Amino acid sequence: MQFRSLKDIIRLCEERSLTIAELMVEEQVKETGVSREEVIRQMTDYYHIMKEAVHKGITEDTVSRSGLTGGDARRVYNYLNNGETASGSDATRAMSYALAVSEVNASMGRIIATPTAGSCGIIPGVFVSTQERFGWSDELMVMGLFAAGAIGYVIANNSSISGAEGGCQAEVGSAIGMAAGAVVELRKGTPEQAMHAVGLALKNTLGLICDPVAGLVEIPCIVRNGLGAVNALAAADMALAGVRSAIPSDEVVDVMLQVGRSMPSEHRETARGGLAQTPTGRKITEELRRRRQNNGN
């Protein structure tokens, strides 16, 4: 890839008069030697899988393998259809769709890691809900995924997208930044505005620990995906309104790595700290352990 930083992306887009998405497609073709048609076809397949997961999560009763979670996406979806919501119907819809995909994931259903499975709800939640709202085509949404991918590529290589390495900020935080930047581009903002959205979003999740109860990608991961979708929309709006990230977004990405490295291992996906070690978190863990032993596996 010709870019290593978010600043590189802005520069290349300006030099070549490209959108972030177009730049990503061109660079992907160059890097892999796979044709443009094939690259777009694979992303289109992925978008369809995301839509399937949204649909499944809001229409079927998904229960996780552990039995701990499920049904929240439908709860929010029904609430949305029954009247006035506090955050507005667009944000609530994005939230219910994001919860839906995360619940499908927890029930060992098929999802697309964006960038990880723990954060797989945010991008589909934001994308599918804004597509419905603005009447966008699948083709446009697929390009939006390339824009999100370009942002994620920089974050992953300069910081981290693994909760075990960098905490939840690396997973849910990265997904929010990716979705926010992509929405700015889908709404015809400039690459520079898109990158401000990334920085604004990431600042809000800096320091977020990865503390799954019993080590499962359920509590608090699913709820964080729902709330993350709303944050992505909010960060996109801030940037589209002209708000800038005072700390350049590449510096925010760098500091995310430093913050992640200085997190104790208790707060990096080991389930040895945070919510996992609250009295209730421990009780749930113990109950699951007992149940597992009784099942003999």
Next chain:
Amino acid sequence: MRFKNVFNIIGPSMVGPSSSHTAGAARLGRAARQLLGVCPEHADIILYGSFAETYWGHGTDLALVGGLLDYSPDDPRLPDAAEEADQLGMTIQFDKGSGNYPHPNFVRIRLRQGEQTAELAGASIGGGNIEIHEMNGFDLKGSGQYPTLAVEHQDSKGVLADITRTLSESELNIGFMDVDRKSRSGEAMTIIELDSAPVQQVLDRIEQLPYVTRAVVINLD
């Protein structure tokens, strides 16, 4: 760059619930199985760090076993991998590792089928991506993102030239490679990440080269 293209970020398509603990684990298991070359009769799996702490909650064990059965991370049979392995008569021993390990999600897999053995150690680095650290006792770094040719040979002048010439004659381009040896003129191993997968004929040609003992391909796509 640890992550090389857009589908490392958007993707993979996978069965949940965790890209690092489920999809990455499946790919590590699959890499080990392909290094062995056949379905193993016995597997020793040693988990480190977060893998050891949370494997059962994420289905890491099922994913690793699915990988040993050569399943891809989006194979819908993954949740039932343990039953399938059992039916095939595969025995699996899981242990928690101690001592140092280079990454929070690290696993060492030792496989056996008759006289044949294979050992692979590697990390799941996020988003379903993996990093191979060791193969059969050699320090070799691989990403599993490309068809990977693994060649065991003797450390001797011209071996690598012979291998790379064979690849070049077969129109195969080398992306990345890594070499390690146990001692001068002793056992050595080379891994070569290629832009496209070599056919069996190419493997046969490489195995027939002087000083080469074995050649296999690890192809996770």
